[in-house]
Amino acid sequence: MGAVLGNQPxxxxxxxxxxxxxxxxxxxxxxxxxxxxxxxVKPEVDQAVAEVFAQGCFIEGPKLKAFxxxxxxxxxxxxxxxxxxxxxxxYLAYRYLGLEAGDEIITQANTFIATCLGATTxxxxxxxxxxxxxxxxxxxxxxxxxxxxKTKIIVPVHLYGHAANMEAxxxxxxxxxxxxxxx
Numbered sequence: 001m002g003a004v005l006g007n008q009p010x011x012x013x014x015x016x017x018x019x020x021x022x023x024x025x026x027x028x029x030x031x032x033x034x035x036x037x038x039x040x041v042k043p044e045v046d047q048a049v050a051e052v053f054a055q056g057c058f059i060e061g062p063k064l065k066a067f068x069x070x071x072x073x074x075x076x077x078x079x080x081x082x083x084x085x086x087x088x089x090x091y092l093a094y095r096y097l098g099l100e101a102g103d104e105i106i107t108q109a110n111t112f113i114a115t116c117l118g119a120t121t122x123x124x125x126x127x128x129x130x131x132x133x134x135x136x137x138x139x140x141x142x143x144x145x146x147x148x149x150k151t152k153i154i155v156p157v158h159l160y161g162h163a164a165n166m167e168a169x170x171x172x173x174x175x176x177x178x179x180x181x182x183x
Contacts, residue, residue, distance in 0.1 A: 086183070090155075091118035093181045099124050099152055106146055107155040107183070108138035115157055115183050127151070136160045140168035147176055157183040 038045065052063050064082045072080035083089050099105070101123025107115050109128040116126045127146040132139045138156045154173050156164035166182075173180045 085114070087114040087117055089118075090115060090181065090183060091121055094118050094122055094124070094153065097153060097179045097181070102150060103152045104148060104150045105153045105155050105181075106143055106151060108157055110136060110159070111155075111157045111183070115155055119153075119155075124152075125150070132165075135162040137162050137164040138169070140165045140172065143169065143172050144176075147172075147178070151176070151178060153179045153181055155181050155183055 048063065052058065052061070055061060055063070057063065068080040068082050072078060081092075083092065094105070099119060099122050103122075103124045104127050105116075105119045105124055106127045106129055108131050110131050119126060127148075129142045129146060130139050131137055136159050143154060154169055156166065156169050158164055164182075166180075169180060172178070
């Protein structure tokens with residue numbers, strides 16, 4: 001619990017029960033309007049969060065198990081494992097695929113550091129590829145130029161509401177016997 005002003009409890013400067021003020025931006029253009037997206041699913045999200053708090057199962061628990069089963073079915077696989085972060089998800093994927101010290105992954109230059117941390121934790125090296133200016137996605141036409149005998153995995157990162165050119169990326173991966181991990 002945050003500071004108490006008068007008889008009203010405060011959390012991060014916001015009185016309990018009051019919605020937080022919208023973050024004000026100065027001069028930058030937001031890539032995603034999180035509040036607009038949240039408003040479209042607010043009742044569902046609020047109910048799910050309230051149920052988790054009521055159950056007290058923050059790690060594992062019935063909500064996670066239900067999500068894993070539903071998501072596995074949705075994407076057409078036998079299993080899905082929820083983890084604590086995207087960083088750990090990538091680390092586990094790289095490790096499962098046998099990425100080792102000295103190996104290389106190829107990813108796009110505008111990715112978040114987590115894409116690289118999972119690989120560097122295993123001792124692998126990162127090759128960055130430029131992006132398509134129109135979409136901000138990895139430029140598939142530039143991937144083959146950085147492939148070496150040490151390259152093991154291509155990691156396209158779907159950003160800004162666009163998907164990477166997976167048809168081209170998968171063709172390159174198949175041609176060079178590489179794995180693909182989508183971030």
